[in-house]
Amino acid sequence: MKEHSVEIVVNGERHHLTVGSEMTLLEVLRDRLGLKGVKEGCSKGECGACTVLVDGRPVNSCLLLAVEADGKEIITIEGVERDGQLNPIQEEFIEHGAVQCGFCTPGMIISAKYLIENNPDPSEEEIREAISGNLCRCTGYVRIISAIKSAVDKYSMR
Amino acid sequence: MQEILRKKKTEYRYVGKPVRRVDGYKKVTGRAVYTVDVDLPGMLHGKILRSPHPHAIIKSIDTSKAERLPGVKAIITGKDTEGVRFGFVETPHMPADMPPLAEDRVRYVGEAVAAVAATSEKVAVKAINLIEVEYEPLKAVFHPEEAMKPEAPAIHDVIYPSGRSFWQEWGVERDSTPQKVERNIASTLKLEIGDVEEGFGNADHVKEGRFETNVTAHGALEPHGAVARYSEGRLDVWLSHMGPYMKRYWLARTMGLPESHVRVRPAFVGGAFGGKIDLFDYEYIASHLSRLTGRPVKIVLTRREVFQATRLRHPMIFYIKTGVKKDGRITAMDIKAIDDTGAYRGTGPVVVYLAHAFSIPIYRIPNLRYTGYAVYTNNPVRVAMRGHGAPQARFAVEQQIDEIAEEAGLDPYEIRMINARERGDVLPNGDVLNSCGLKEALTRAVEDGKFLQKYGKHRGKGRGVGIGLTSMFSGAQFYPFGATGVVLLHDDGGATVFTGAIEFGQGSDTMMCQIVAEELGIDMERVSILSGDSELCPIALDNWLSGGTFVNGRAVQLAAIDARNKLFEYAAELLGVSRDELQAEDNVIYSADNPSKRIPHEKVVKYAIHRNRGQQIVGVGHATPVEGAYWYPSLTTGKGRFTGAYSFSATFAEVEVDFETGVVKVVRIINAHDCGYPINPVLVEGQAEGQGYMGMGQVLFEEVIEEKGTILNPNFLDYLMPTSIDVPEMKTIHIETHDPNGPFGGKEVGEGVIAGVVSAIANAIYDATGVRFRKLPILPSDILDALEGRE
Ligand code: FES
Ligand code: FES
Numbered sequence: 021m022k023e024h025s026v027e028i029v030v031n032g033e034r035h036h037l038t039v040g041s042e043m044t045l046l047e048v049l050r051d052r053l054g055l056k057g058v059k060e061g062c063s064k065g066e067c068g069a070c071t072v073l074v075d076g077r078p079v080n081s082c083l084l085l086a087v088e089a090d091g092k093e094i095i096t097i098e099g100v101e102r103d104g105q106l107n108p109i110q111e112e113f114i115e116h117g118a119v120q121c122g123f124c125t126p127g128m129i130i131s132a133k134y135l136i137e138n139n140p141d142p143s144e145e146e147i148r149e150a151i152s153g154n155l156c157r158c159t160g161y162v163r164i165i166s167a168i169k170s171a172v173d174k175y176s177m178r
Numbered sequence: 179m180q181e182i183l184r185k186k187k188t189e190y191r192y193v194g195k196p197v198r199r200v201d202g203y204k205k206v207t208g209r210a211v212y213t214v215d216v217d218l219p220g221m222l223h224g225k226i227l228r229s230p231h232p233h234a235i236i237k238s239i240d241t242s243k244a245e246r247l248p249g250v251k252a253i254i255t256g257k258d259t260e261g262v263r264f265g266f267v268e269t270p271h272m273p274a275d276m277p278p279l280a281e282d283r284v285r286y287v288g289e290a291v292a293a294v295a296a297t298s299e300k301v302a303v304k305a306i307n308l309i310e311v312e313y314e315p316l317k318a319v320f321h322p323e324e325a326m327k328p329e330a331p332a333i334h335d336v337i338y339p340s341g342r343s344f345w346q347e348w349g350v351e352r353d354s355t356p357q358k359v360e361r362n363i364a365s366t367l368k369l370e371i372g373d374v375e376e377g378f379g380n381a382d383h384v385k386e387g388r389f390e391t392n393v394t395a396h397g398a399l400e401p402h403g404a405v406a407r408y409s410e411g412r413l414d415v416w417l418s419h420m421g422p423y424m425k426r427y428w429l430a431r432t433m434g435l436p437e438s439h440v441r442v443r444p445a446f447v448g449g450a451f452g453g454k455i456d457l458f459d460y461e462y463i464a465s466h467l468s469r470l471t472g473r474p475v476k477i478v479l480t481r482r483e484v485f486q487a488t489r490l491r492h493p494m495i496f497y498i499k500t501g502v503k504k505d506g507r508i509t510a511m512d513i514k515a516i517d518d519t520g521a522y523r524g525t526g527p528v529v530v531y532l533a534h535a536f537s538i539p540i541y542r543i544p545n546l547r548y549t550g551y552a553v554y555t556n557n558p559v560r561v562a563m564r565g566h567g568a569p570q571a572r573f574a575v576e577q578q579i580d581e582i583a584e585e586a587g588l589d590p591y592e593i594r595m596i597n598a599r600e601r602g603d604v605l606p607n608g609d610v611l612n613s614c615g616l617k618e619a620l621t622r623a624v625e626d627g628k629f630l631q632k633y634g635k636h637r638g639k640g641r642g643v644g645i646g647l648t649s650m651f652s653g654a655q656f657y658p659f660g661a662t663g664v665v666l667l668h669d670d671g672g673a674t675v676f677t678g679a680i681e682f683g684q685g686s687d688t689m690m691c692q693i694v695a696e697e698l699g700i701d702m703e704r705v706s707i708l709s710g711d712s713e714l715c716p717i718a719l720d721n722w723l724s725g726g727t728f729v730n731g732r733a734v735q736l737a738a739i740d741a742r743n744k745l746f747e748y749a750a751e752l753l754g755v756s757r758d759e760l761q762a763e764d765n766v767i768y769s770a771d772n773p774s775k776r777i778p779h780e781k782v783v784k785y786a787i788h789r790n791r792g793q794q795i796v797g798v799g800h801a802t803p804v805e806g807a808y809w810y811p812s813l814t815t816g817k818g819r820f821t822g823a824y825s826f827s828a829t830f831a832e833v834e835v836d837f838e839t840g841v842v843k844v845v846r847i848i849n850a851h852d853c854g855y856p857i858n859p860v861l862v863e864g865q866a867e868g869q870g871y872m873g874m875g876q877v878l879f880e881e882v883i884e885e886k887g888t889i890l891n892p893n894f895l896d897y898l899m900p901t902s903i904d905v906p907e908m909k910t911i912h913i914e915t916h917d918p919n920g921p922f923g924g925k926e927v928g929e930g931v932i933a934g935v936v937s938a939i940a941n942a943i944y945d946a947t948g949v950r951f952r953k954l955p956i957l958p959s960d961i962l963d964a965l966e967g968r969e
Pocket of ligand 2: 118119120121122123124125155156157158159399448449683
């Protein structure tokens with residue numbers, strides 16, 4: 021198997037890695053960098069549990085090859101909290117009871133972060149749309165949607 | 179001695195409040211560690227080779243090529259595990275029937291045939307592909323009614339006990355006997371109450387129908403997985419599961435270890451919904467491979483394996499006949515239930531019982547006959563899924579109630595009010611409804627949804643409303659028959675609660691901490707919890723038994739009260755007052771009669787430890803589902819006490835049907851739910867909403883498509899679960915009935931609601947289309963076919 025060297029910045033930290041050509045970004049994050057907050061629910065781009073930001077855009081990291089991530093900047097759930105302070109989305113997820121088993125939560129929060137940071141005043145339709153690739157089997161989504169709505173308000177106050 | 183200091187409800191600090199969940203921070207920051215996240219030093223990875231055939235003889239297995247692959251550390255087949263059996267059900271007359279690895283025969287697609295442990299997952303995958311298995315396919319059967327015919331192929335012949343049965347170990351004095359399986363029937367339940375023929379004789383209206391429900395998947399986002407570490411005769415496991423005691427029992431038994439040498443470690447669980455209860459092949463296999471190699475072994479299933487080779491919801495067929503008087507009173511009901519339990523027994527005998535047991539608390543039916551069969555087929559194995567028999571039964575019964583009401587000229591609300599049970603009712607098995615908010619729930623749901631104003635107004639015109647009722651147990655007499663809770667007080671007045679109850683998303687940990695903070699009168703931040711560790715925690719009912727609050731929560735409440743009583747002894751001494759006048763609040767203990775007499779918990783705890791030289795205050799409490807009952811009810815007669823409290827709910831659903839496309843849009847779901855008392859309303863609402871969503875999926879989208887035992891849609895792309903775009907408006911109405919035996923009056927909430935949702939939506943679709951759909955799911959194509967008069 022061919023080996024490639026890649027350079028990625030993950031949550032602000034630069035990493036030089038040698039990866040196989042079939043290795044996914046998800047495998048790099050979880051198995052090489054130990055970022056277990058990134059979840060794997062299906063390995064096929066169907067559940068959104070593995071969502072991370074790649075150069076600012078939400079991506080299913082199970083579908084992206086590590087070599088394709090070369091030179092890119094990546095944010096995972098571990099990089100959402102800043103200086104020990106929860107991001108408003110994280111705060112509101114707890115406050116609204118938008119978390120049950122929590123397995124969808126990291127990916128869900130990343131998708132919400134992308135939405136809010138690119139659309140400061142999303143409609144409910146847009147919120148539903150933004151997380152439609154993130155499956156949650158526990159909550160029925162209603163509290164996730166209301167948590168994101170509150171986070172939108174908090175963001176605008178920042 | 180257990181003393182309960184009852185404060186007035188308005189004075190509660192934590193209980194009854196939407197307190198933030200204690201595991202929230204870990205979960206929103208990615209710090210929560212799930213089984214799939216556990217990596218141990220020197221760990222190997224396991225993979226399982228699974229059968230492509232639904233029914234076949236294994237003629238030979240050649241592992242030699244795989245053995246030569248570098249990195250392969252061990253390979254096992256059925257020869258290495260010969261005679262090992264497990265199963266959800268094991269009674270003296272129904273031996274456990276499932277091998278961890280097939281021995282001479284495979285009975286379903288996905289059955290484990292061989293397993294590998296290797297240095298990486300990739301090597302393990304390569305290795306199982308190098309294993310050559312020669313099969314001789316056998317005739318297979320996939321429909322339970324076909325399987326019951328005498329000419330059907332026999333899937334099991336005689337099932338032999340693999341040791342002393344589970345129940346024998348717990349005191350049932352009956353020898354285990356081999357079971358000769360006739361007509362593929364895994365179990366039969368027969369019961370009759372009253373005189374059914376006479377009941378139908380007295381009826382003015384009689385309705386009969388056949389109903390059929392779908393195979394659905396739990397769809398928990400965390401795939402099933404296990405990490406096993408066997409060392410020095412002890413086994414440590416991390417599992418994605420719903421309660422450590424069933425797992426520990428079967429791991430100990432199958433691995434030949436004493437229970438105390440098996441430790442189920444706590445790990446966060448990424449969803450379960452009934453699907454992670456009993457022992458799985460991969461859990462045993464990981465343990466076996468770890469013992470064989472002396473290294474930890476991790477197995478995580480692929481999503482396809484989760485669908486094909488773990489467990490699914492039981493599809494059931496019901497033949498129902500109901501008789502009512504002109505005034506709407508039910509005179510008789512005759513139900514025949516046929517369950518396709520798959521290639522191994524799974525929970526078949528239980529679901530057949532529960533479809534009855536979860537129905538009987540709803541309506542007063544003086545004459546009832548119930549006959550249920552769990553039937554083997556060559557389909558994948560079925561287990562509990564949220565409601566376990568209730569959604570299936572409610573889909574059928576609630577629709578037939580609407581049908582017969584219409585014939586009798588009554589509305590769906592009226593007929594239900596006439597027949598619904600009330601507090602104080604005693605069920606045929608002796609269970610007592612000490613709390614029952616069924617009629618209130620029904621009335622509130624109907625009022626809130628404006629059901630009566632809307633019902634029938636748009637019949638057949640694409641808009642409709644429906645209601646459905648349901649009930650659920652709050653724990654039953656299954657091992658370990660109850661729970662013990664322990665509360666330990668620390669130097670600073672803080673507390674740690676120990677409970678075998680497990681957190682799998684429902685919020686058990688949070689509820690426990692609320693209860694302890696409330697009873698001790700300390701801040702919730704001062705309460706920590708250790709849960710779900712089979713070695714460090716005292717036993718509790720596995721949470722799939724729905725006794726999380728009523729039994730496990732009660733045990734913890736009594737433990738906190740016990741600790742508080744002890745604390746008060748010393749506080750009384752220090753304050754020079756009588757113990758009876760003490761209250762605790764805000765980390766301070768004070769005299770209710772003379773509030774200036776006060777002392778912080780911290781001082782009392784320190785005093786107690788110092789004065790008694792190291793004797794820490796430990797509170798202990800225990801609770802059981804049904805006082806005076808010792809065993810689970812009979813799965814063949816239905817006799818015996820079942821549970822100590824039933825919860826109830828009524829669902830209102832409103833739908834729109836597009837007659838062009840056949841697409842049903844659920845506009846609104848209202849669940850009025852009697853959980854006794856919502857100890858944490860947000861958690862309770864979260865449970866109700868999750869079930870609203872799941873119930874909607876079960877009616878409108880979800881169906882595991884099995885083609886000769888192979889699942890055609892074993893992934894989230896083809897197995898459609900509702901997304902954020904599909905979910906309707908949902909509302910929960912709390913009906914507080916304060917069960918006298920529940921902690922703060924609380925009882926079950928996690929799995930009953932879904933059954934009301936399923937039936938309410940089905941009834942609403944009838945209202946909207948004027949067509950009765952008796953088979954799940956109700957797909958757009960079914961609706962178009964029906965509207966166009968096609969079969
Ligand atoms: S794991 Fe990547 S989308 Fe499911
Ligand atoms: S909280 Fe469990 S999948 Fe979303």
